[in-house]
Amino acid sequence: MTSAASPSPTTGQGPTVGPSPEHDGSAPVLTEKVKLPPVVWLLGAITFIMGTSEMIVTGLLPQLSGALGVSVSSAGMLITVFAVGMMIGAPVMSLATLRLPRRNALIAALLVFAAGHVVGALSSGLGLAMVGRFAAALGNGTFWAVGAVIATAAAGPAAGTRAMGVMVGGTTLANVVGVPLGTAAGQLSGWQTPFWVLAALAVVAAAVIVRQVPADRGGADSTLRTETTSLKHPRLWLVYLAIALIQGGVMAAYSYVALLLTDRAGLAEAAVPLAMLGFGAGALAGTTLGGRRGDSKPYGTLIPATSATAAILAAITLWATNSVLAVVLVVLLGAAGFATNPVVVGEVVRVAGAGRALPMALATSAFQVGIALGSWLGGAALTSALSLQGPPLTGMVLALLALVPLGLLAASRRKAGTVTQS
Structure with missing residues (x-):
C-alpha cells in the first residue's frame, strides 16, 4: 500500500499536497476539487x-x-x-x-x-x-x-x-x-x-x-510496532471518544424510534417504515454533505453538526408529540447525526497517518461502542420515570458531551496551524 504522499496504484497520480507534519491535523487543503x-x-x-x-x-x-x-x-x-x-x-x-x-x-x-x-x-x-x-x-x-x-x-x-x-x-x-x-x-x-x-x-x-x-x-513496511506507535497520539483517542459519543447520541433515540413515533407522537404503525425511510434519506444527505465539506472544514462541519444533533434531540424530547413534527425531526436527526461520520473517519487518517490499518479498525470499534452504549443507555432511560422522553434526552446529553473532545481537537488544530505559520 502506498502512502498518501506517494503515487496511488489506482490512479497513477500522487496528490498535490502531503500529510501534515506529524499528522497534527494542520495539513494544507486544496481549493481545487x-x-x-x-x-x-x-x-x-x-x-x-x-x-x-x-x-x-x-x-x-x-x-x-x-x-x-x-x-x-x-x-x-x-x-x-x-x-x-x-x-x-x-x-x-x-x-x-x-x-x-x-x-x-x-x-x-x-x-x-x-x-x-x-x-x-x-x-x-x-x-x-x-x-x-x-x-x-x-x-x-x-x-x-x-x-x-x-x-x-x-x-x-x-x-x-x-x-x-x-x-x-x-x-x-x-x-x-x-x-x-x-x-x-x-x-x-x-x-x-x-x-x-x-x-x-x-x-x-x-x-x-x-x-x-x-x-x-x-x-x-508495516509492523506491529509502527501500527501501535500511531496510537500514541492523544488527538487520536479524542477522535475515538467523539465517534462513540456522537454515535451513541443518535442511537440512544433511534433504537426506540418506533415507540417514540407510535406511542408518543401518535403515528400510525403502518407509517413507521416510511418514517424510517425518511431517516435513512436524511442520513444519506448528511453523509454526502459531510463528506464534501469535511476535507476543507473538518471542525467547521463536526461542531455545528453535533450541536444540531443535540438541538434536534432536545426538540424530540420536548415537542415530538405531533406525528408530522416528530417525523420531520427524525429525518433531521438522520441528516445531522450522519454528517459527522465521514469527517471523523477522515480525522483518524489525518492524525494517525495514511496507510495505518489498526487505527482505522479501532475507529470501526468506536462506532460499535457508540451503538452499544447508546442503545443500552436509551433503554435504561426508557424504563425509568422519564419514559418515552428518556431515550432522546439521553441522546442529547451524549451529543453535548461529544462537543468536549471536538472542542479540544479544534483548539489543538488551530494551535498547530498557528505554530506552522509562524
Whole structure:
C-alpha cells in the first residue's frame, strides 16, 4: 500500500499536497476539487453489501426465532454477536492481516464474510447461526479497516474525507434500500434468501477486486510496532471518544424510534417504515454533505453538526408529540447525526497517518461502542420515570458531551496551524 504522499496504484497520480507534519491535523487543503478514483466508488458499492448484512437481522427476527426454535429476544443475540465481532474483530483482524497485500486482505475479508452467511443460511440452531454472524462480522470489520486505508490513500489528503463519505454512504444507502429489500425477500421466500444473496454478492465483489484493484506490497513496511506507535497520539483517542459519543447520541433515540413515533407522537404503525425511510434519506444527505465539506472544514462541519444533533434531540424530547413534527425531526436527526461520520473517519487518517490499518479498525470499534452504549443507555432511560422522553434526552446529553473532545481537537488544530505559520 502506498502512502498518501506517494503515487496511488489506482490512479497513477500522487496528490498535490502531503500529510501534515506529524499528522497534527494542520495539513494544507486544496481549493481545487479532486476527482475520486474508481476504486473509491467500488469500495463504496461493497459497503452497501456490508451495511445490508449488518442490519438485515433486525427485520427478520420473527422468522429467525421461529426457524431456530428460540424466543425473539434470544434471536436478538444475533445482532449482539455481530456488534461484538465488529468491535473486537476489526482490530484483531487488522493485525492478523498486517503483512498481507491490501488487495489480498480485502479478498480474504469478503470470502470470510461470504462463508459466514453460508453458515448462517444452513443453520438450524442458534449456536451455529451465531458462529456464522460472528464470522460475517470479522469479514465486515476487516474489510472496513483495510478498505478505508485503500480509499483514503487513493484519494489523497485533499479528498480523503470525501472518499470516506462514499464508503459511509454505501452503508447508509444499505439502510435505506438494502435492508428493506432484504427483509421483504426474507419474508416472501424464506429468511435464508437474503443470506444466500449476500454470500453470492460478496463472492462477486471479491472477483471484481481481483480484476480492478492492482496488486500492491500492502503492509510489507508495516509492523506491529509502527501500527501501535500511531496510537500514541492523544488527538487520536479524542477522535475515538467523539465517534462513540456522537454515535451513541443518535442511537440512544433511534433504537426506540418506533415507540417514540407510535406511542408518543401518535403515528400510525403502518407509517413507521416510511418514517424510517425518511431517516435513512436524511442520513444519506448528511453523509454526502459531510463528506464534501469535511476535507476543507473538518471542525467547521463536526461542531455545528453535533450541536444540531443535540438541538434536534432536545426538540424530540420536548415537542415530538405531533406525528408530522416528530417525523420531520427524525429525518433531521438522520441528516445531522450522519454528517459527522465521514469527517471523523477522515480525522483518524489525518492524525494517525495514511496507510495505518489498526487505527482505522479501532475507529470501526468506536462506532460499535457508540451503538452499544447508546442503545443500552436509551433503554435504561426508557424504563425509568422519564419514559418515552428518556431515550432522546439521553441522546442529547451524549451529543453535548461529544462537543468536549471536538472542542479540544479544534483548539489543538488551530494551535498547530498557528505554530506552522509562524
